[in-house]
Amino acid sequence: MDLAFFADDTVEVAKKLIGCYFIRKINQEEIIVQITETEAYKGAEDPASHAYRGITTRNQPMFDRAGCLYVYLSYGIHNCMNIVTEQIGVPGAVLIRAAKPIKGIHLIQVFRPGVTDKELLNGPGKLTKGLAITLDFNNYDLLHSDGELQLVSSQAPLPFRQTERIGISKGKEMLWRFIAE
């Protein structure tokens, strides 16, 4: 995983991320999950994007170097995790909506008590909760990480479907949501 992977067109990065793996290390134990659902969010040309109206304190990471994380609080309750794309100064990020547990499921269950395996990570807020991603990970640099959180490219890219994005009020005509088959 290098800078060139992320410093690309946001929609392209969203496609490439399908099937990639996240490795989350907690107390010397590993959680590994495979990304199954992403959405692309751009800047000025995307009315659904937080960066649509320009740079602010909240969305500043979206303008930063590709490969950083943009974590924000939604509805006062849930955290959502994005991976920043494009060049420095160009807003763009890929929202990680869902993933599939590969390893360390028992660790995820600690953060997500009382749910079945299939429901552990099948939503943006659930994913961050299951992997213990908090606002502390805002601006976290995946390319210069200390191992707490790593992204690993997939061996064989997964086939995916392309649909309109979910939970937004504007910009639905852009088919920037990608779901692994």
Added chain:
DNA sequence: GCGAGGATTAACT
């Protein structure tokens, strides 16, 4: 300084 709303989820009917 204050009010509105959101890239959601879970618990209802």
Added chain:
DNA sequence: GTTAATCCTCGCT
């Protein structure tokens, strides 16, 4: 299918 929960950020006064 509908609705409440909940808090940070933005945008305007």
